[in-house]
Amino acid sequence: MAWTSNRICQTLGIALPIVQAPMAGSDSPDMTAAVSEAGGLGSLACAMLSPEHVEEAAAYIRSKTKNPINLNFFCHNPPKADAGRDTRWREEISAYFAEFGIAPDAQSAVANRAPFDDALCAVVEAVRPHVVSFHFGLPEAGLLDRVKSTGAIVMSSATTVAEAVWLEQNGCDIVIAQGAEAGGHRGMFLSDDIATQAGTLALVPQIVDAVDVPVIASGGIGDARGIAAAFMLGADGVQLGTAYLKCPEARLNPLHARALPSARDDNTALTNVFTGRPARGIMNRLMRDLGPMSDIAPDFPTAGKALAPLRVRAESQGRDDFTNLWAGQAAHLSPSFPAGELTHILMAQARARLKSF
Amino acid sequence: MAWTSNRICQTLGIALPIVQAPMAGSDSPDMTAAVSEAGGLGSLACAMLSPEHVEEAAAYIRSKTKNPINLNFFCHNPPKADAGRDTRWREEISAYFAEFGIAPDAQSAVANRAPFDDALCAVVEAVRPHVVSFHFGLPEAGLLDRVKSTGAIVMSSATTVAEAVWLEQNGCDIVIAQGAEAGGHRGMFLSDDIATQAGTLALVPQIVDAVDVPVIASGGIGDARGIAAAFMLGADGVQLGTAYLKCPEARLNPLHARALPSARDDNTALTNVFTGRPARGIMNRLMRDLGPMSDIAPDFPTAGKALAPLRVRAESQGRDDFTNLWAGQAAHLSPSFPAGELTHILMAQARARLKSF
Numbered sequence: 001m002a003w004t005s006n007r008i009c010q011t012l013g014i015a016l017p018i019v020q021a022p023m024a025g026s027d028s029p030d031m032t033a034a035v036s037e038a039g040g041l042g043s044l045a046c047a048m049l050s051p052e053h054v055e056e057a058a059a060y061i062r063s064k065t066k067n068p069i070n071l072n073f074f075c076h077n078p079p080k081a082d083a084g085r086d087t088r089w090r091e092e093i094s095a096y097f098a099e100f101g102i103a104p105d106a107q108s109a110v111a112n113r114a115p116f117d118d119a120l121c122a123v124v125e126a127v128r129p130h131v132v133s134f135h136f137g138l139p140e141a142g143l144l145d146r147v148k149s150t151g152a153i154v155m156s157s158a159t160t161v162a163e164a165v166w167l168e169q170n171g172c173d174i175v176i177a178q179g180a181e182a183g184g185h186r187g188m189f190l191s192d193d194i195a196t197q198a199g200t201l202a203l204v205p206q207i208v209d210a211v212d213v214p215v216i217a218s219g220g221i222g223d224a225r226g227i228a229a230a231f232m233l234g235a236d237g238v239q240l241g242t243a244y245l246k247c248p249e250a251r252l253n254p255l256h257a258r259a260l261p262s263a264r265d266d267n268t269a270l271t272n273v274f275t276g277r278p279a280r281g282i283m284n285r286l287m288r289d290l291g292p293m294s295d296i297a298p299d300f301p302t303a304g305k306a307l308a309p310l311r312v313r314a315e316s317q318g319r320d321d322f323t324n325l326w327a328g329q330a331a332h333l334s335p336s337f338p339a340g341e342l343t344h345i346l347m348a349q350a351r352a353r354l355k356s357f
Numbered sequence: 358m359a360w361t362s363n364r365i366c367q368t369l370g371i372a373l374p375i376v377q378a379p380m381a382g383s384d385s386p387d388m389t390a391a392v393s394e395a396g397g398l399g400s401l402a403c404a405m406l407s408p409e410h411v412e413e414a415a416a417y418i419r420s421k422t423k424n425p426i427n428l429n430f431f432c433h434n435p436p437k438a439d440a441g442r443d444t445r446w447r448e449e450i451s452a453y454f455a456e457f458g459i460a461p462d463a464q465s466a467v468a469n470r471a472p473f474d475d476a477l478c479a480v481v482e483a484v485r486p487h488v489v490s491f492h493f494g495l496p497e498a499g500l501l502d503r504v505k506s507t508g509a510i511v512m513s514s515a516t517t518v519a520e521a522v523w524l525e526q527n528g529c530d531i532v533i534a535q536g537a538e539a540g541g542h543r544g545m546f547l548s549d550d551i552a553t554q555a556g557t558l559a560l561v562p563q564i565v566d567a568v569d570v571p572v573i574a575s576g577g578i579g580d581a582r583g584i585a586a587a588f589m590l591g592a593d594g595v596q597l598g599t600a601y602l603k604c605p606e607a608r609l610n611p612l613h614a615r616a617l618p619s620a621r622d623d624n625t626a627l628t629n630v631f632t633g634r635p636a637r638g639i640m641n642r643l644m645r646d647l648g649p650m651s652d653i654a655p656d657f658p659t660a661g662k663a664l665a666p667l668r669v670r671a672e673s674q675g676r677d678d679f680t681n682l683w684a685g686q687a688a689h690l691s692p693s694f695p696a697g698e699l700t701h702i703l704m705a706q707a708r709a710r711l712k713s714f
Contacts, residue, residue, distance in 0.1 A: 202687040
């Protein structure tokens with residue numbers, strides 16, 4: 001089967017059915033452009049960017065490639081103010097403040113993680129990207145209608161069959177099946193129970209059976225073997241995140257970049273201590289001490305705000321004790337190449353593997 | 358590629374590189390015989406059988422097929438007596454005893470889960486099965502040497518790369534890579550941290566890269582798509598458990614059989630409340646109330662002994678609140694056929710799928 005007859009390639013107008021996962025705080029316009037120019041779908045995570053930044057970044061990407069690109073947004077419900085919970089969380093981490101000689105009431109600037117709203121939607125209407133993807137469900141119907149009116153293909157992540165069915169019923173054009181192996185934030189939005197989250201191998205075929213829209217497999221895909229496996233499972237395409245973290249185009253926190261080569265099959269975990277939502281990262285001190293899952297961590301994304309002064313101080317000392325080191329369970333498998341080359345190599349190897357039997 | 362050139366088929370002398378997973382309390386000699394006769398590797402879990410029973414069952418299987426069979430044993434360290442812990446566990450479950458009108462000191466017979474020992478080793482020496490597999494590591498060197506002296510191929514489960522390397526270094530001939538999706542007990546023996554257990558898609562290629570011995574993929578493989586995917590990941594063979602639970606040859610607790618069709622991608626979890634060791638089953642009352650993971654559950658397998666009167670009483674009322682309902686995350690995918698037919702069908706479909714690209 002040639003990729004040209006692939007449903008994802010046809011729907012998105014791309015040459016290779018591979019999506020570079022949006023990674024808030026770690027991807028870059030150069031990465032997006034390189035992947036799209038190589039024939040895959042480059043994504044730019046916009047959750048931590050201002051509307052002006054998104055517009056600027058999109059213009060830059062467009063100057064580098066005329067191929068389809070994906071702008072990605074979070075669509076979580078903004079956290080409810082809960083002073084009691086915030087106080088309890090500050091108490092939970094107060095010993096660290098003392099240890100690092102930081103005043104208990106210290107504050108540090110923290111990158112916002114804003115949900116998709118009118119201002120960001122206006123940017124989408126101006127930029128008109130070929131694809132818009134969401135994490136944590138879909139935005140409210142009014143905003144979604146505006147996005148779809150631009151002609152954009154809409155994608156979102158499902159961590160269960162129920163979420164996939166919900167996404168399809170609510171207007172999502174392509175479902176990304178996100179297995180538990182995936183690095184970064186789980187896209188879960190109908191459940192918050194990580195104990196019942198399924199691995200990619202089990203999840204993908206069950207989602208494929210449950211929806212009519214194309215399905216992209218993600219989570220634990222680190223090399224061509226994982227890509228080939230995803231197609232055997234019935235996926236129409238693949239999304240890789242951690243693999244692209246090793247590209248020179250990644251804009252990684254230096255401590256994150258330093259930690260990445262240490263990622264193994266058995267040293268990442270889902271944790272909510274950095275942001276309040278479950279996300280997979282390399283085990284470090286904060287995860288070991290307070291989690292990896294904590295009942296006390298306040299709602300996304302406020303857990304991170306309280307940690308910010310601690311993180312800044314520790315990082316200035318070269319310590320990643322309080323830094324989120326997002327990585328998936330297959331991080332160790334991925335080779336390091338420029339993003340465009342990586343896209344070509346992985347898909348060529350996967351194709352050869354698929355034809356080898 | 359024909360199965361005849363497959364490493365697992367060559368090593369084990371079987372026609373199809375598929376292993377029916379041993380399932381203590383749910384498999385049966387008829388199942389073992391049917392799978393082996395069909396060309397796969399039928400397994401019989403011996404952990405809950407007396408040496409006499411094992412010998413008898415093996416003789417029965419041998420009367421049905423001349424093909425290779427696998428006898429499987431647990432090799433956990435026997436639990437340390439810990440009266441304080443036992444008391445705390447009994448307190449934890451005492452309210453249920455009151456609810457069901459059971460005396461707090463009631464006892465019920467419970468099937469033993471014995472580790473591999475001299476008596477069971479003597480049975481292996483008498484029966485001389487083609488394959489002996491272990492769960493929870495390997496037995497002590499003296500016993501392992503005796504098993505290998507019979508000419509048996511030795512297999513064991515690894516849930517991490519570190520465990521796979523340990524197994525190879527300690528004389529294991531074939532490693533079963535058990536992803537987190539798998540139903541029943543995790544084979545983990547170098548770590549007890551379920552937070553860092555990897556899914557099959559991420560685990561298999563990393564184990565394949567780390568060891569020279571053949572690797573069998575297990576966990577979350579429910580149909581031909583999962584089987585084909587496992588080969589793409591680099592596995593030499595596959596092991597399926599839950600899929601065989603739907604066969605008429607399964608000797609399932611009737612409440613387990615009743616619950617099985619309700620298994621979905623998102624309603625199983627790893628739990629230690631039934632036995633003291635993490636195992637995946639369909640969520641039920643005990644798991645929801647006390648776990649799914651409990652710090653209080655005593656060492657394997659003693660947690661189950663205290664629960665036994667409760668389980669017996671509830672089951673007599675048709676309630677599975679305290680019954681372990683082992684199932685993997687792909688349970689929903691598996692069709693129901695007699696074990697031999699299932700073996701043929703799955704492997705024929707997988708072969709067709711592998712050749713379809």
